[in-house]
Amino acid sequence: MAMSSIRRLGDLWLGTEPTLRLRLRQTSLAMALMCLSIPLLHYAVDLANDGGRPLLWAWTAVSLGGMALVYAAIRSGWSLRLADPSLTVVQIAFAIAAAATGYAQAGPLRGAVFPVLTLILMFGMFQLRARGAYVLSLFALTLFGMVMAYMAGRRPAAYPPAVEIGHFLMLACMLPAIATLTARLSRIRRRLSDQREELARALAQLQAIATRDELTGLPNRRQMQALMDQELLRSQRHSHDFCVAILDLDHFKRVNDEHGHAAGDEVLRAFARTGQAALRATDVLARWGGEEFLVLLPDTSMPPALAGMERLRQHIAALRTDVGDGASVMVTVSIGLTGHRRGDPLAETLERADRLLYQAKSEGRDRICIG
Numbered sequence: 001m002a003m004s005s006i007r008r009l010g011d012l013w014l015g016t017e018p019t020l021r022l023r024l025r026q027t028s029l030a031m032a033l034m035c036l037s038i039p040l041l042h043y044a045v046d047l048a049n050d051g052g053r054p055l056l057w058a059w060t061a062v063s064l065g066g067m068a069l070v071y072a073a074i075r076s077g078w079s080l081r082l083a084d085p086s087l088t089v090v091q092i093a094f095a096i097a098a099a100a101t102g103y104a105q106a107g108p109l110r111g112a113v114f115p116v117l118t119l120i121l122m123f124g125m126f127q128l129r130a131r132g133a134y135v136l137s138l139f140a141l142t143l144f145g146m147v148m149a150y151m152a153g154r155r156p157a158a159y160p161p162a163v164e165i166g167h168f169l170m171l172a173c174m175l176p177a178i179a180t181l182t183a184r185l186s187r188i189r190r191r192l193s194d195q196r197e198e199l200a201r202a203l204a205q206l207q208a209i210a211t212r213d214e215l216t217g218l219p220n221r222r223q224m225q226a227l228m229d230q231e232l233l234r235s236q237r238h239s240h241d242f243c244v245a246i247l248d249l250d251h252f253k254r255v256n257d258e259h260g261h262a263a264g265d266e267v268l269r270a271f272a273r274t275g276q277a278a279l280r281a282t283d284v285l286a287r288w289g290g291e292e293f294l295v296l297l298p299d300t301s302m303p304p305a306l307a308g309m310e311r312l313r314q315h316i317a318a319l320r321t322d323v324g325d326g327a328s329v330m331v332t333v334s335i336g337l338t339g340h341r342r343g344d345p346l347a348e349t350l351e352r353a354d355r356l357l358y359q360a361k362s363e364g365r366d367r368i369c370i371g
Helices: 002-014 018-048 053-075 088-123 130-154 161-211 221-238 252-259 261-278 302-317 346-362
Strands: 243-249 284-289 292-297 321-324 327-329 333-339 368-370
Touching: 002 018, 018 053, 018 088, 053 088, 088 130, 088 161, 130 161, 161 221, 221 284, 221 292, 221 346, 243 261, 243 302, 243 346, 252 261, 252 321, 252 327, 261 284, 261 292, 261 302, 261 321, 261 327, 292 302, 302 333, 302 368, 333 346, 346 368
Parallel strands: 333 368
Antiparallel strands: 243 292, 243 333, 284 292, 321 327
16 A cells, blocks of 8 residues: 555656656756755854855755756656757756855855765766766856855955865866766767667568568568467457468469569569558468468458458459560469368468469469358
8 A cells, every 4th residue: 555655656756658757767866966955055054154044045945946947847848849858957057056056155064065066967977968068067167166266255264265276176177077987978878879779770670581571571471470370369369250361473483484583573572562552451461482472361251351352353453563674564363262260270271271272273363262
């Protein structure tokens, strides 16, 4: 019960979309750092006892309000219109400004701001590009330098110039080092991202090779076998019918002999395009081997399956394929169509479709035999 309540609160705060949750987790971490810094600064002002309470409360309100606005912009989706939807640069720049103004109030404990500043810059290590890291580091160094110079001139007793020069030199060494480290991490991230994209492309190519026929772009025999196995399981689970048709281009050898294999390849590609256009979106046309193709008609009984195969046969009979030199080729298709019988192995269904195909050929071709 408690875990369920915590989960609901987490979904309310972070949302449920994974990318949004990641952005809001980072923002929540920044807000937590800000909330931890506030009591530290209050303690420092109390210790200094210099009457800076009104300014401190103004700083507190602006700091919390700024982070709340950033959270609201991300949580509402408003930030999606920006180039950086996570508002990383905005958050870091705002936190640097808050740290610099806090430094001006912290008095004797102002050195505690430096670790906080380091954490602020490290917050962007895994998000910033190299240029952004250098710009923010320069911004922090410039802003802190101005605050140090101002406080050393206005309150030299609390902010001795020699000490502020030492603090500035320390930042001048520390901030470029952090920026350089962030830039190196950015280059590593980009290199890894490029490698992931290359790997994804290679895997997609391998997937296509493994599941697609190179010539026609249709699913190959292996992929069709897997699809039929899945359809068989669906049929057994939900008690619905499906049909299978084996198709063969009539006198295809004559096309190769008279016009060459390049013409034969073009005929196969044209058949694949026309066959897919004639079928329903749910039907699957695959190259079974050579000039033989197979159609899987999921969740389909025999009457609509026969109508679909007749439509395909008519489309192929009307197809003219340009094979070069002003010549065109017409082909027809013979089809063996059968419905899967519950309890039969898939191999038996395919064997029956194959027998019906040869029956269609022996009866004169360009026809459909069903059984």
